[in-house]
Amino acid sequence: RALPTSAGALRQRLRQCAERIPEAEAVLDLLEKCPEHQKKGSFPVIVFEGLDATGKTTVTQAVKDNLNGILLRSPPACISQWRTVFDDERTPIKRAFYAAGNYILASEIAKASTQAPVIIDRYWHSTAAYAIATETSGEVQDLPPAQDEVYQWPEDLLKPDLVLLLTVDPEERVRRLQHRGLEKTKEEAELEANSLFRQRVEESYRRMVNPACQEVDASPSKEEVLKTVLQLIKKHCAF
Numbered sequence: 001r002a003l004p005t006s007a008g009a010l011r012q013r014l015r016q017c018a019e020r021i022p023e024a025e026a027v028l029d030l031l032e033k034c035p036e037h038q039k040k041g042s043f044p045v046i047v048f049e050g051l052d053a054t055g056k057t058t059v060t061q062a063v064k065d066n067l068n069g070i071l072l073r074s075p076p077a078c079i080s081q082w083r084t085v086f087d088d089e090r091t092p093i094k095r096a097f098y099a100a101g102n103y104i105l106a107s108e109i110a111k112a113s114t115q116a117p118v119i120i121d122r123y124w125h126s127t128a129a130y131a132i133a134t135e136t137s138g139e140v141q142d143l144p145p146a147q148d149e150v151y152q153w154p155e156d157l158l159k160p161d162l163v164l165l166l167t168v169d170p171e172e173r174v175r176r177l178q179h180r181g182l183e184k185t186k187e188e189a190e191l192e193a194n195s196l197f198r199q200r201v202e203e204s205y206r207r208m209v210n211p212a213c214q215e216v217d218a219s220p221s222k223e224e225v226l227k228t229v230l231q232l233i234k235k236h237c238a239f
């Protein structure tokens with residue numbers, strides 16, 4: 001399968017292409033500096049997931065301000081300058097890059113969560129959901145069955161306390177995309193053209209377990225969505 005699900009597996013994959021792609025060597029160097037099996041601090045770690053333009057950037061910023069938290073994202077800033085290089089590579093290499101981003105992010109989360117609540121814009125669930133949806137075609141029924149191991153969180157990756165999946169109906173999502181008018185990544189352009197792909201990504205998010213995503217209807221106003229999200233955080237994360 002294209003998605004490596006342990007630090008060892010993704011390092012091996014990056015090593016195989018490091019001679020040809022210098023950026024892979026650079027990612028490996030960063031991974032080398034991250035101790036394995038990172039532990040969380042005492043502050044809560046809250047992840048926001050969802051398709052592009054569902055409101056992750058908006059809500060994560062607002063939650064960060066509200067909780068005086070630290071905002072992080074996947075892929076982390078220290079490797080995001082190489083993203084375009086890997087987006088143009090073959091699928092297994094691209095997936096190894098995104099997976100590596102999560103392990104590097106984990107060490108940032110470990111550190112940040114000793115100081116303040118940590119709010120994250122995409123983490124492992126995005127990496128897995130886009131990988132799973134890309135590897136299949138057609139209807140949601142053609143995805144690996146619900147209990148499949150692809151939906152499991154990697155054993156050696158730091159777990160968040162709460163994962164909120166933002167969803168909006170397709171029409172509202174398109175309105176928000178157009179409103180924003182940003183340049184689309186290749187994958188997002190494909191997504192735009194292919195509503196089945198979008199459905200597979202969202203269904204994959206819903207099938208993820210250990211931790212599972214909790215779905216939040218993100219169609220109401222920004223203020224309403226923030227209110228709902230803050231209530232969920234209060235309910236699930238004691239701090």
Ligand SMILES: Nc1ncnc2c1ncn2[C@@H]1O[C@H](COP(=O)(O)OP(=O)(O)O)[C@@H](O)[C@H]1O
Pocket residue numbers: 050051052053054055056057058059176177179180218219220221222223225
């Ligand atoms: N609840 C909301 N209602 C209406 N528009 C919203 C809402 N949340 C976000 N938006 C707008 O939708 C667009 C996409 O939101 P953004 O936060 O960038 O999504 P993402 O980070 O998930 O791609 C932005 O133009 C943003 O201002």
Ligand SMILES: Cc1cn([C@H]2C[C@H](O)[C@@H](COP(=O)(O)OP(=O)(O)O)O2)c(=O)[nH]c1=O
Pocket residue numbers: 051052053057074075098099122123126127128130131185187188191
């Ligand atoms: C983090 C991540 C993103 N992606 C894809 C999902 C999106 O289509 C695309 C852009 O994600 P992102 O950087 O979150 O862009 P935006 O802020 O505009 O939402 O990258 C993956 O395929 N794997 C991953 O691990």
